Structure formats: structure tokens, C-alpha cells
Amino acid sequence: MEPRRRRTKLNEDDYVLVGTKVSEGHQNYVTAYNMLTGIRVSVSRCNAKVKSPLTDADFRESHKLAFDISGNELTPSARYDFKFKDYAPKVFRDLREHFRLDPADYLMSLTAKYILSELGSPGKSGSFFYYSRDFRFIIKTVHHSEHKMLRLILREYYDHVKKHPHTLISQFYGLHRLELPFGHKVHFIIMNNLFPPDKLIHRTYDLKGSFLGRLTAKDKVKQSQERAPVLKDLNWLQNQEKIQLGSIKRQVFLNQLEKDIKLLQRLNLMDYSLLIGICDLTLGGSGPRGLSVFEPKPEINNNPTSLASPRLNRGSSLAYHTGRSHSPTASSFTFYHDLGGFQATDESNQLIPEIYYFGVIDCLTNYSWVKRLETEWRILETQDMKQEKLISAIPAREYGERFLKFIKLEAQPKSKV
Known part of the structure; x- marks a missing residue:
């Protein structure tokens, strides 16, 4: 009985609620793995810092991390070599708190099993959409112009969300950049998924x-x-x-x-x-x-x-x-x-x-x-x-x-x- 229970538990841990599982062997697995590793390390470090009132500099701030197989005193070892950039981490931490996201729950949903899912092919804009395993969060790749625009409007978006907490505009939880070997850069945002996994959308x-x-x-x-x-x-x-x-x-x-x-x-x-x-x-x-x-x-x-x-x-x-x-x-x-x-x-x-x-x-x-x-x-x-x-x-x-x-x-x- 016990081995059967363990197999059932492994099967439950392995599947995704919706779409195609992006795990080892998938063509986009390396990109997804690097994204999740960067998110886990950068968000954890930001959450560990003592909160203080936001300043104008916090909206322009960015942190760079370099990952490799051996690791160092600044970053843990990773399965692949890549660079990661985290934009306005204190601002997005404050936004996540405003949107009632528990820090540990946020990272658990995204990085607990290092599994994402994807639905269909890239959209008309060429962006890829990845979903957290529990379907709560979306990781969307964006063009550099959209990335720049979010940085440019971040202060006004933040003020609007604070003034109008029931806004219908997408909830943004993070803005990041992944740099792969040979200089290929992937900009992406993390935001809410409007549709719940437990209801059939007709x-x-x-x-x-x-x-x-x-x-x-x-x-x-x-x-x-x-x-x-x-x-x-x-x-x-x-x-x-x-x-x-x-x-x-x-x-x-x-x-x-x-x-x-x-x-x-x-x-x-x-x-x-x-x-x-x-x-x-x-x-x-x-x-x-x-x-x-x-x-x-x-x-x-x-x-x-x-x-x-x-x-x-x-x-x-x-x-x-x-x-x-x-x-x-x-x-x-x-x-x-x-x-x-x-x-x-x-x-x-x-x-x-x-x-x-x-x-x-x-x-x-x-x-x-x-x-x-x-x-x-x-x-x-x-x-x-x-x-x-x-x-x-x-x-x-x-x-x-x-x-x-x-x-x-x-x-x-x-x-x-």
C-alpha cells in the first residue's frame, strides 16, 4: 500500500492544472528554469530586507545577478550559466503586499517544483505565456519597448493602484530580465491570472x-x-x-x-x-x-x-x-x-x-x-x-x-x- 501511495503522491506533484507541462525535456525548459531560479533568489533577498518608505530611487533601481554551475558567495550554484536582472524590487514587493500576496506563498506557487505550463503557441505579439503550476500567476515575455514602458510609468501605476485598489488594470508583481549565453535577452513580467483553475470558463x-x-x-x-x-x-x-x-x-x-x-x-x-x-x-x-x-x-x-x-x-x-x-x-x-x-x-x-x-x-x-x-x-x-x-x-x-x-x-x- 505504501509504495502505491508514494507513486500517487509523485503523480499529483508532477502534473499541471492546465496546458502543456514545461519541465525537463521541453524545448523551453532551460529558459523557464533560469527564470524561476532568478525569481527565487532575487525575491527572497528582497523579502529578507527590512522595509522602509519608498523613494524615487527605488523606482529606478535594478539589481544584477550572475549564475553559473559553481556558484559563489553572492549567488548559489545553478544548472546553467545565465545572468538575471531584477527591476525596482522594493516597489514590486510593496505592490505584492498591496495585492495581498503572501511572500512565501508567491514563491511556493512559482518555484516549488520548478514546473510551469504553457497554453498554445506565442500570441500575435510573439510573447510567450507561462503559468505557475497552480495557474495563479502568469509569466509573460514582453518586447523591450513594453519593458521600458512599464519602468517609465511604474510610479504612476503604483500611485493609481494605491489610490484605486479595485483597479481593473492587470496586477503586476515583478519585472525581470534574463540574459542567456551569447547575449540573448528575455524581458518578462509576472502578473495575475484572471481566470481561476477551478471554474470552467464557457x-x-x-x-x-x-x-x-x-x-x-x-x-x-x-x-x-x-x-x-x-x-x-x-x-x-x-x-x-x-x-x-x-x-x-x-x-x-x-x-x-x-x-x-x-x-x-x-x-x-x-x-x-x-x-x-x-x-x-x-x-x-x-x-x-x-x-x-x-x-x-x-x-x-x-x-x-x-x-x-x-x-x-x-x-x-x-x-x-x-x-x-x-x-x-x-x-x-x-x-x-x-x-x-x-x-x-x-x-x-x-x-x-x-x-x-x-x-x-x-x-x-x-x-x-x-x-x-x-x-x-x-x-x-x-x-x-x-x-x-x-x-x-x-x-x-x-x-x-x-x-x-x-x-x-x-x-x-x-x-x-
Whole structure:
């Protein structure tokens, strides 16, 4: 019996909840191993230091680490030779604390087994997405321009998050750079995963408020065993989808979205989108691999007016098969506290059996001269000046206005505008 139990325990420790396991033998394993080693050492060292009030210098600070097989008094030995750079470590430590992440839990999720997972191929931007083994965190490779942009706006992002803790903008937990032999550099960020591993997402949309090229073809709209296909603006309109929120929750949602978009407009950022995952509770279905979840009797924020308070109902917390509670983020912030998301309500503000998991993503694209050229090219390509309103690459202020207009007019029932 005992050997069988040990084998079962090893099998449980070895799998990932979603996607393809990135472990030894995978083509990206060396990169993933180096990322996780750098994260473990740099974050541990920063957490060990005594906290002090942040200064302007902390937002510009960076630390370099060199790893090799033999190791030295400054860095432990590693399986491969590489260099690692950690940006603004004290600032991101403070952000992680603000987002209610336990330091030990953060490192445990990312580096305990040195296993990541990946879903599909690189995105349109060429970025790779890696997920922590428990699906809570995303490691996303970014272009150098996006890396520079986050460093440039970090102070304003930090101030915005502190002033508006319920922001819909992606939660950033770390900014790093990996340098491999022969000078190849990989910039990456660590951020929250909007979708929980224990719930089946039945429909997923990526909304920008633009229409040109914003249709996922029918031959690609096939339900995967692990995730719903990502649909776009024209699919949203064709399917006559709406964000079902009563007057109370709708006002909370739109007020926060407007504050977030004003920040992005001021920072001259565009090309972001509202990612929405919809879980239909009437259809049931657990998350990947049948992950078991304890769900208490419906006590989920039956008083929508309590949204103004950060102390939310604990009845929506989840307990995974691992015995670890759902991330404290789910019970601390408005848009994550209904089973990790934001539950729909009708016009009478009564609960509807749908949970929305949403946030503003991909918000590090500056409207630079390159984007201006893209705007002109798209207009020439369509040979119609009216098409300018339909393309994605437009100035930041106009982009934000169009984005908000789409969410208000097309993503909400007509009677609610």
C-alpha cells in the first residue's frame, strides 16, 4: 500500500492544472528554469530586507545577478550559466503586499517544483505565456519597448493602484530580465491570472472597441477541453452578448473602468483590451482535471451595496483539493470576490447565475511614431477614411474614448445607457 501511495503522491506533484507541462525535456525548459531560479533568489533577498518608505530611487533601481554551475558567495550554484536582472524590487514587493500576496506563498506557487505550463503557441505579439503550476500567476515575455514602458510609468501605476485598489488594470508583481549565453535577452513580467483553475470558463472575449480584423473565424471557434476559444468584438456583436449588471454593480464597474482608462490615456497608452471570461453556473462543470472545489451555500454578496466596502463576504472563498484556500485577492477586491470574479445581477440587483472574470490587459503599448505609421497604413489599405474609427491603432485619447463607448453601448443592454 505504501509504495502505491508514494507513486500517487509523485503523480499529483508532477502534473499541471492546465496546458502543456514545461519541465525537463521541453524545448523551453532551460529558459523557464533560469527564470524561476532568478525569481527565487532575487525575491527572497528582497523579502529578507527590512522595509522602509519608498523613494524615487527605488523606482529606478535594478539589481544584477550572475549564475553559473559553481556558484559563489553572492549567488548559489545553478544548472546553467545565465545572468538575471531584477527591476525596482522594493516597489514590486510593496505592490505584492498591496495585492495581498503572501511572500512565501508567491514563491511556493512559482518555484516549488520548478514546473510551469504553457497554453498554445506565442500570441500575435510573439510573447510567450507561462503559468505557475497552480495557474495563479502568469509569466509573460514582453518586447523591450513594453519593458521600458512599464519602468517609465511604474510610479504612476503604483500611485493609481494605491489610490484605486479595485483597479481593473492587470496586477503586476515583478519585472525581470534574463540574459542567456551569447547575449540573448528575455524581458518578462509576472502578473495575475484572471481566470481561476477551478471554474470552467464557457465563453471568453477580448474586446477593444474596434472592428477591423476583430472576428474569430468559425473554423477556430471550437471548444477546447482546457479553455474556451478567445472571441473578439464582432463575435460579441454577432452573439448579442451583454454584461448583465444591475444598476448598483454596473455603476461600480463603469466608474472604475473610467478611472483606469483616464490613467491609460494620460500615459499615452493604447491597444489594450477588456478580457472577459464568462462562467455560466447553470451549466456546471469543474475546472481542468476535475479540480474539486468547496462552494458554500449561496451567500455571495447578496447585498450589492456592500461593494463600496473592502471588507467583503468570506462566504465566497474556495478551498482547493490541495487544502489551500483561494487567493486572498478574491476576498479583498471588488471584482474578484464572487468566487474569484464578479457575479452578474439583473435590473432589480438580484444575482444571476453567471460569474464574470475580467480585467484590462495588454496596457503597455505606447502610441509611438510606429503606431502612427500603422494608422496611416491601415487607412490607405482600406481606402476609406471612415475606416479609421474601426482600426485598432489610433491615438491614445481617441482609443480610450472609443473603448469606453463600446463597453457602455455594446457591452451593456440598451436600456441601461
